[in-house]
Amino acid sequence: MRMKLAATAAMALAALPLSANADGEVNIYSYRQAYLLEPLLNAFTEETGIDTNVVFAKQGLAERLEREGRNSPADVVMTVDISRINELVEKDLVASVDTDTLHKNIPENLRHPEGKWYALTTRGRLIFASKERVKEGEITSYEQLADDKWEGRICTRSGKHPYNIALFSSMIAHHGEAETAKWLEGLKDNLARKPQGGDRDQIKAIAEGVCDLSIGNSYYYGNMLKDDKQRPIAEQVNLVFPNADGRGTHVNISGISLTKSAPNKDNAIKLMEFLSSPEAQRIYAEANTEYPANPDVKPSGLVAEWGDIHPDDLSLQEIANNREAAVKLVDRVDYDG
Amino acid sequence: MTEAVSSANPGLTQPLLAKRTSKRWLISAIATTAIVALPVLSVLFLAFFPEENIWPHLIDTTLPRYLITTIQLMVGVGILTLVIGLATAWAVTMCEFPGRKFFEWGLLLPFAIPAYVIAYVYTSLLDYAGPVQVAMRDWFGWKNATEYWFPEIRSLEGATLMIGLVLYPYVYLLARAAFLEQSPSLFAVSRSLGHSALSTFFKVVLPIARPAIAVGLSLVLMETLNDFGTVDFFAVQTLTRGLFDTWMNLGNLGGAAQIATTMLMFVVILVTLERYSRRRQQQYAARDNRDPIRRFTMSFPRQMICVAVCAFPLVFGFIVPAAALGYYAWDYFDESWNPVFIRNTFNSLFLSSAAALTTLVIGVTLAYSRRLHNTRGMQVLMRLSSLGYAMPGAVLAVGVIVPLAGFDNWLDSLMRDYFNVSTGLLLSGTAFAMIFAYTVRFLAVSAGSVESALQKITPSMDMASRSLGHTPGKTLINVHLPMLRGTLLTAALVVFVDCMKELPATLILRPFNFDTLATYVYQFASDEQLYHSALPALIIVIAGIIPIILMNRSISNSRAMA
Numbered sequence: 001m002r003m004k005l006a007a008t009a010a011m012a013l014a015a016l017p018l019s020a021n022a023d024g025e026v027n028i029y030s031y032r033q034a035y036l037l038e039p040l041l042n043a044f045t046e047e048t049g050i051d052t053n054v055v056f057a058k059q060g061l062a063e064r065l066e067r068e069g070r071n072s073p074a075d076v077v078m079t080v081d082i083s084r085i086n087e088l089v090e091k092d093l094v095a096s097v098d099t100d101t102l103h104k105n106i107p108e109n110l111r112h113p114e115g116k117w118y119a120l121t122t123r124g125r126l127i128f129a130s131k132e133r134v135k136e137g138e139i140t141s142y143e144q145l146a147d148d149k150w151e152g153r154i155c156t157r158s159g160k161h162p163y164n165i166a167l168f169s170s171m172i173a174h175h176g177e178a179e180t181a182k183w184l185e186g187l188k189d190n191l192a193r194k195p196q197g198g199d200r201d202q203i204k205a206i207a208e209g210v211c212d213l214s215i216g217n218s219y220y221y222g223n224m225l226k227d228d229k230q231r232p233i234a235e236q237v238n239l240v241f242p243n244a245d246g247r248g249t250h251v252n253i254s255g256i257s258l259t260k261s262a263p264n265k266d267n268a269i270k271l272m273e274f275l276s277s278p279e280a281q282r283i284y285a286e287a288n289t290e291y292p293a294n295p296d297v298k299p300s301g302l303v304a305e306w307g308d309i310h311p312d313d314l315s316l317q318e319i320a321n322n323r324e325a326a327v328k329l330v331d332r333v334d335y336d337g
Numbered sequence: 338m339t340e341a342v343s344s345a346n347p348g349l350t351q352p353l354l355a356k357r358t359s360k361r362w363l364i365s366a367i368a369t370t371a372i373v374a375l376p377v378l379s380v381l382f383l384a385f386f387p388e389e390n391i392w393p394h395l396i397d398t399t400l401p402r403y404l405i406t407t408i409q410l411m412v413g414v415g416i417l418t419l420v421i422g423l424a425t426a427w428a429v430t431m432c433e434f435p436g437r438k439f440f441e442w443g444l445l446l447p448f449a450i451p452a453y454v455i456a457y458v459y460t461s462l463l464d465y466a467g468p469v470q471v472a473m474r475d476w477f478g479w480k481n482a483t484e485y486w487f488p489e490i491r492s493l494e495g496a497t498l499m500i501g502l503v504l505y506p507y508v509y510l511l512a513r514a515a516f517l518e519q520s521p522s523l524f525a526v527s528r529s530l531g532h533s534a535l536s537t538f539f540k541v542v543l544p545i546a547r548p549a550i551a552v553g554l555s556l557v558l559m560e561t562l563n564d565f566g567t568v569d570f571f572a573v574q575t576l577t578r579g580l581f582d583t584w585m586n587l588g589n590l591g592g593a594a595q596i597a598t599t600m601l602m603f604v605v606i607l608v609t610l611e612r613y614s615r616r617r618q619q620q621y622a623a624r625d626n627r628d629p630i631r632r633f634t635m636s637f638p639r640q641m642i643c644v645a646v647c648a649f650p651l652v653f654g655f656i657v658p659a660a661a662l663g664y665y666a667w668d669y670f671d672e673s674w675n676p677v678f679i680r681n682t683f684n685s686l687f688l689s690s691a692a693a694l695t696t697l698v699i700g701v702t703l704a705y706s707r708r709l710h711n712t713r714g715m716q717v718l719m720r721l722s723s724l725g726y727a728m729p730g731a732v733l734a735v736g737v738i739v740p741l742a743g744f745d746n747w748l749d750s751l752m753r754d755y756f757n758v759s760t761g762l763l764l765s766g767t768a769f770a771m772i773f774a775y776t777v778r779f780l781a782v783s784a785g786s787v788e789s790a791l792q793k794i795t796p797s798m799d800m801a802s803r804s805l806g807h808t809p810g811k812t813l814i815n816v817h818l819p820m821l822r823g824t825l826l827t828a829a830l831v832v833f834v835d836c837m838k839e840l841p842a843t844l845i846l847r848p849f850n851f852d853t854l855a856t857y858v859y860q861f862a863s864d865e866q867l868y869h870s871a872l873p874a875l876i877i878v879i880a881g882i883i884p885i886i887l888m889n890r891s892i893s894n895s896r897a898m899a
Contacts, residue, residue: 027849033863034852055766057844068738069746070746209465328394
């Protein structure tokens with residue numbers, strides 16, 4: 001019996017590089033969860049007949065790609081967080097792609113100048129405020145998070161999380177390192193508890209009365225609202241688009257790049273074009289309540305209800321450039337301590 | 338103490354060995370170690386090429402905290418696993434109480450639960466919106482979190498408890514195997530010389546079981562040192578946290594490799610110290626399986642104490658989390674039922690069995706070679722081959738990619754140059770790469786436990802067999818392996834379950850469209866949606882239980898019971 005089991009498994013394994021479709025395939029290294037990509041990739045296969053193969057991991061795929069070199073099977077890398085994407089460019093692992101479709105679909109500020117990456121979605125890093133204990137308009141900017149009035153009233157996840165690092169990098173870009181250090185210290189002093197958990201956990205903490213404000217990505221809130229069991233928690237907070245009247249809200253991106261070694265380059269470009277198309281962008285918007293990168297596609301109804309987002313027009317490259325300074329600042333301020 | 342003597346003993350003496358055959362063992366040991374050590378050596382190699390020197394910044398800022406927290410966590414988990422593991426192992430081996438047979442394998446169940454899953458489950462149970470606090474608020478009429486104190490689960494103490502609850506089976510398993518292998522006559526002699534049961538436990542039983550317990554404890558400590566999932570979730574700042582920070586946030590893989598190397602040194606020093614402290618001990622026992630263990634018959638209250646001692650870790654390490662998972666699985670069943678489970682389960686079972694078998698064969702080869710050649714060099718080889726366990730899985734995965742992809746590309750270039758054909762990647766991104774990684778990572782488990790058990794077989798056995806004309810290989814098969822049966826099964830079981838749970842290396846090394854149960858669960862857990870993956874998480878647990886029961890039966894049978 002056990003032998004049979006092993007044999008079956010071995011066969012399942014051997015059959016893995018699923019029999020290539022006549023229309024070919026495209027291989028994806030993804031830092032995004034495969035289940036998030038599934039509806040998009042299914043739609044792609046349906047439309048083009050091209051099969052998609054995915055490896056998802058949270059770390060190490062860039063190293064794998066680098067070491068596999070010219071023989072790497074990967075055609076595209078899908079990432080979240082601009083610094084992650086930038087790393088691929090810096091390691092010279094990705095190639096330029098310039099097609100009319102991509103240029104038409106993705107605005108200039110959401111792609112690499114030489115086409116080494118294209119954003120597919122954006123997400124705002126928002127402030128969530130207790131409906132009960134924070135009046136509307138009482139907080140309107142990231143800068144105010146350091147005000148003394150919020151002492152012991154703010155929750156965040158680890159300062160080292162890429163989403164927070166990107167936010168802090170944008171603060172450095174706008175205010176310089178010294179000023180940002182002061183701000184971060186102020187924010188740390190206002191924390192109700194040691195940074196912990198994920199973005200959803202901070203919203204839960206507000207519902208629990210542990211704190212009154214939290215920082216989090218827009219889609220976490222959206223996905224909580226979509227989940228029957230988490231909706232009552234999410235409904236206890238208001239969302240604030242910070243700096244909406246000023247420089248705009250900090251946004252981060254998820255994106256896609258063509259690898260230098262792509263064995264199925266044509267299919268890969270087809271996938272990139274498809275993912276930027278209105279059809280795919282609508283799926284993105286609905287399935288994960290993110291903001292579509294394609295300006296022709298409106299956010300999902302749920303997201304649209306929150307009002308318009310006015311994104312900070314700071315270049316994403318600038319945010320990536322300040323990452324190291326931001327990481328070290330978090331250590332110096334001992335934000336997580 | 339007649340059979341197990343503590344004395345300086347050099348092990349097998351050279352004249353015993355027919356030169357040619359023994360050389361074969363030596364060469365195979367060296368070759369295996371060379372291959373198995375490659376990933377670790379790759380990481381050491383990477384450590385020479387940091388993007389920038391990370392240490393000044395670390396020393397100035399977070400390093401002291403990382404170090405202190407790491408030590409606190411390791412000491413805490415170490416004590417917890419020792420207390421639980423030894424107490425339960427002793428109880429089920431030596432005492433007769435209701436449910437003893439059930440606890441024998443039941444105590445292994447927490448092992449099937451990945452640490453990050455138990456952490457997640459307890460957080461959802463104990464946090465503000467969880468059932469415990471809701472009930473308390475209802476009961477006492479509190480309105481919100483500011484009105485009462487509740488222990489913070491996301492803390493160093495919380496992490497210690499979570500990790501300890503799922504790792505104590507290492508100590509339990511190895512200690513129990515060691516207790517089972519001890520001759521009951523030792524115990525009887527000690528008692529007849531006027532020692533109480535307790536004092537016999539500490540003066541006779543523990544010292545004899547110490548090599549096995551040390552192996553178990555060192556596995557626990559290495560796993561604790563490398564845990565990232567739990568400490569990350571609980572925001573506990575250990576060195577591993579600093580390592581990933583350096584790698585992922587600062588993009589400094591070389592710096593991260595340096596931290597990994599430092600952690601490795603730390604482990605090597607610990608293990609060396611433990612071995613050094615018992616360098617003059619050599620224990621042999623001509624085991625006599627026909628001499629059954631006579632368990633204590635105890636008064637009812639004492640039996641109940643035994644039940645309580647065994648029930649505590651089982652309830653909190655398994656029943657509570659499994660029940661919670663079951664509840665979520667039921668609650669989210671429609672959203673989470675997915676036919677891909679079946680394939681994922683096959684993948685997990687296949688990889689884990691293959692890896693368990695490989696590590697066992699290599700572990701026996703190495704440990705037996707060491708028995709034949711008890712030299713300093715062999716000792717170093719043994720240690721070198723076991724280092725994979727002392728590194729975080731994700732770092733080790735990069736260490737696996739470097740030589741495999743290097744080999745693939747070298748061969749490919751060669752073939753392109755001479756035959757104008759491209760062989761592409763033969764090993765990278767295949768099941769082979771994963772089994773290789775598992776083997777490297779978990780070899781310490783099998784090599785360590787086989788080695789410690791082999792040490793207890795008296796050389797006179799070898800001498801007898803060899804003088805009757807058997808080769809070392811025949812001796813191994815006919816004499817040692819049958820005597821080691823319990824240990825071998827234990828080692829295979831531990832490696833199997835460890836592989837079922839293995840996550841970071843699997844994620845990085847797997848082929849396209851390939852999921853194990855662990856990676857499938859992780860997709861959701863990493864997106865803050867463990868509820869949706871409660872069902873596959875439960876399947877990991879169940880898939881882990883079946884081999885636990887099967888193998889446990891064999892382990893118990895390895896010693897005839899009264």
